[in-house]
Amino acid sequence: MTEPQHQSPLEPAEFDDAATGGRMVRRQGVTAPLGFRAAGLAAGIKVSGRPDLALVFNEGPEYAAAGVFTSNQVKAAPVRWSQQVLKGRRLRSVILNSGGANACTGPGGFQDSHATAEAVAQALSNWGTETGAGEVAVCSTGLIGDRLPMDKVLAGVTEIVHEMAGGIEGGTDAAHAIMTTDTIPKQVALHHPGGWNVGGMAKGAGMMAPSLATMLVVLTTDAEATADQLDTALRRATARTFDRLDIDGAMSTNDTVLLLSSGASAVRVDQTDLDAAVFAVCDDLAAQLQNDAEGVTKRVEITVTGAKTDADALEVARTVARDSLVKTALFGSDPNWGRVLAALGVTSVLIDPDVISVSFNGSTVCANGTGVPGAREVDLSGDRIHVVADLGLGDGEATVRTTDLSHAYVEENSAYSS
Amino acid sequence: MTEPQHQSPLEPAEFDDAATGGRMVRRQGVTAPLGFRAAGLAAGIKVSGRPDLALVFNEGPEYAAAGVFTSNQVKAAPVRWSQQVLKGRRLRSVILNSGGANACTGPGGFQDSHATAEAVAQALSNWGTETGAGEVAVCSTGLIGDRLPMDKVLAGVTEIVHEMAGGIEGGTDAAHAIMTTDTIPKQVALHHPGGWNVGGMAKGAGMMAPSLATMLVVLTTDAEATADQLDTALRRATARTFDRLDIDGAMSTNDTVLLLSSGASAVRVDQTDLDAAVFAVCDDLAAQLQNDAEGVTKRVEITVTGAKTDADALEVARTVARDSLVKTALFGSDPNWGRVLAALGVTSVLIDPDVISVSFNGSTVCANGTGVPGAREVDLSGDRIHVVADLGLGDGEATVRTTDLSHAYVEENSAYSS
Structure with missing residues (x-):
């Protein structure tokens, strides 16, 4: 017992x-x-x-x-x-x-x-x-x-x-x-x-x-x-x-x-x-x-707003949440918003890059598809990161929970069966 | 110059x-x-x-x-x-x-x-x-x-x-x-x-x-x-x-x-x-x-055979090639073939789990959807790994090149912009 x-x-x-x-x-x-x-x-x-x-x-x-x-x-x-x-x-x-x-x-x-x-x-x-x-x-x-x-x-x-x-x-x-x-x-x-x-x-x-x-x-x-x-x-x-x-x-x-x-x-x-x-x-x-996810050092929420439908927003949020380059950047507390844009562009949902805005923990880092002053100085050193991407196309919205991609994740998963 | x-x-x-x-x-x-x-x-x-x-x-x-x-x-x-x-x-x-x-x-x-x-x-x-x-x-x-x-x-x-x-x-x-x-x-x-x-x-x-x-x-x-x-x-x-x-x-x-x-x-x-x-x-x-891929320690080829079409084979091979759990296992030289099966099951292509066979570097590890004796002892310590998954459904075939998911990949990508 x-x-x-x-x-x-x-x-x-x-x-x-x-x-x-x-x-x-x-x-x-x-x-x-x-x-x-x-x-x-x-x-x-x-x-x-x-x-x-x-x-x-x-x-x-x-x-x-x-x-x-x-x-x-x-x-x-x-x-x-x-x-x-x-x-x-x-x-x-x-x-x-x-x-x-x-x-x-x-x-x-x-x-x-x-x-x-x-x-x-x-x-x-x-x-x-x-x-x-x-x-x-x-x-x-x-x-x-x-x-x-x-x-x-x-x-x-x-x-x-x-x-x-x-x-x-x-x-x-x-x-x-x-x-x-x-x-x-x-x-x-x-x-x-x-x-x-x-x-x-x-x-x-x-x-x-x-x-x-x-x-x-x-x-x-x-x-x-x-x-x-x-x-x-x-x-x-x-x-x-x-x-x-x-x-x-x-x-x-x-x-x-x-x-x-x-x-x-x-x-x-x-x-x-x-x-x-x-x-x-x-x-x-x-x-x-x-x-308690494997190897997590950052709890990350990816919210997509302004999609044409909630289903579109979910599809796009998932694409970002799975992007290895976004997840490793967040592990490094790196406000590399360009990777979020690149990940958004991979989705099967039709987007308009020129009207996308992105914020990290409430600080706008990208407006109308381009960076804003100070974007690279946003502090992401805490253990929670909220990424919001506004597609600027409608009222659809969804949030996906994920984590960063860390050394510990690689460690834990590289020797599970042996 | x-x-x-x-x-x-x-x-x-x-x-x-x-x-x-x-x-x-x-x-x-x-x-x-x-x-x-x-x-x-x-x-x-x-x-x-x-x-x-x-x-x-x-x-x-x-x-x-x-x-x-x-x-x-x-x-x-x-x-x-x-x-x-x-x-x-x-x-x-x-x-x-x-x-x-x-x-x-x-x-x-x-x-x-x-x-x-x-x-x-x-x-x-x-x-x-x-x-x-x-x-x-x-x-x-x-x-x-x-x-x-x-x-x-x-x-x-x-x-x-x-x-x-x-x-x-x-x-x-x-x-x-x-x-x-x-x-x-x-x-x-x-x-x-x-x-x-x-x-x-x-x-x-x-x-x-x-x-x-x-x-x-x-x-x-x-x-x-x-x-x-x-x-x-x-x-x-x-x-x-x-x-x-x-x-x-x-x-x-x-x-x-x-x-x-x-x-x-x-x-x-x-x-x-x-x-x-x-x-x-x-x-x-x-x-x-x-x-020369970032952080590579293993060069991996994922070949899918026995698909109904070459396009199906390519879709399935890509799904396996992108699976983080497969890639971390290969980094650890771990012949964890179950992760390959789990990755195969996620594809949008219709498969029959009961007829799938998988080999690592020519050694069969899974036949008809279940493990074979000795599967966990296959040596993957070299720097090249060839994974072949035979879906048993047709003649379609495709190969995708990928790499393992290593500590070096995480390291290199966690501090690129800063």
């Missing part, structure tokens, strides 16, 4: 969320809503002996669930298993492991995911809650290409069911057990003034790109909501949060975001309130992921 | 080209064909005092020319000037400067390019060759966003006309003067058995991506060829050489490739021979650019 840690990557540890009027608490996670238990332990999947197996269990009375998955065409076995399970639109449990992605492992790998779900269903049934494998989602993260040590996974499953706890310990243990290159666990809970809650945990520190990446997120709520409501809220939230977190342009084979509802608050929510609450939790988890 | 250097980035310094039956000589460049003079000198544009101004001059009797330019929507002033000039389909001269890109410099920057061409035309006319500004292409490379020191540029233009020389010295001086972060000049000449020649020089060490990037290339030939022939040969050659060199996914505002014909050999060539010769020179210059 991991000692519960209340380590927060961002200050403050608690704050009010203006949109929902709720209280956000970063030391709580998936077990903050009523009706959920969770656990995390070291099953021996990781050679290091660190925690590597997590379970989230929905005690009900409702079991509606929704999920979004990687758009990578190479999908890991657990993704394919969980997509199949989600067709039933209900989940009793989610089993997650770090220490191995179970991706590119062939038919045997898929059988491993299936066997893991069967083992969880059996253990929960033995424990007193009749459960079928078709109600158990499976998530895996780690190195691509190796089969999981199934003896350890299955022994861990038997054990973890007995470790399940409500309260913050269970959720925190689970948040620890899904970490790979993360340096801290990521979780948050929203206590809604309407008497219901949303909680969540996330892992992912690199290989993050649009449409999610090496990112596992489990969200829970005790609101009464249909699977349709959950699905709508989840898609709306992920499109504006995790999908706009682009650390290195890579996209994982294993990305999964799940939302489970227990209905245990007995409060029926409307779509607007649910959307706002799920967005608030996803947005905070995305900020925590950005904050 | 720079002392001529015969430094070659690749061995051997001379070799036979099988396709044309010609002799390739890497210590010669734009002045190898008859009818061309060139020069390079330090005009004081670079603060360092290193050579920064180059001139290539076509003595005729013919002046047909063709050019291809960056597809970046943000085009530097010299690119817009040269595109306009090339509409006349003839060139007497090309003036090139390093030490400043003259990009994002507004209407004043365009006037600077125009004034530079006028000054070259005037100097050549004074020297005895009646020339108009509309026969002078302009190329610039360096930092984006600053106006050029025009007093130095114009003084340099007056001087450089008197420095023009045939033979290898003139071409080599010019190849030196266009260098930015390049560590060595890049040039090559093909002596065709049919009695005519093609020569070329190139600069560019980073920010290279499809459709060319911070890359300036001037090619010359003494073959008798029409502007149509030159245009066809140039487009065919660049599509398969410079367009498939992708160092960091960035694309410059200034990329320019020009081909000038003097007709001085009095040998009329057919399209097939011209295509083969221009391709051979472009292919060798592309290899030299890859070899």
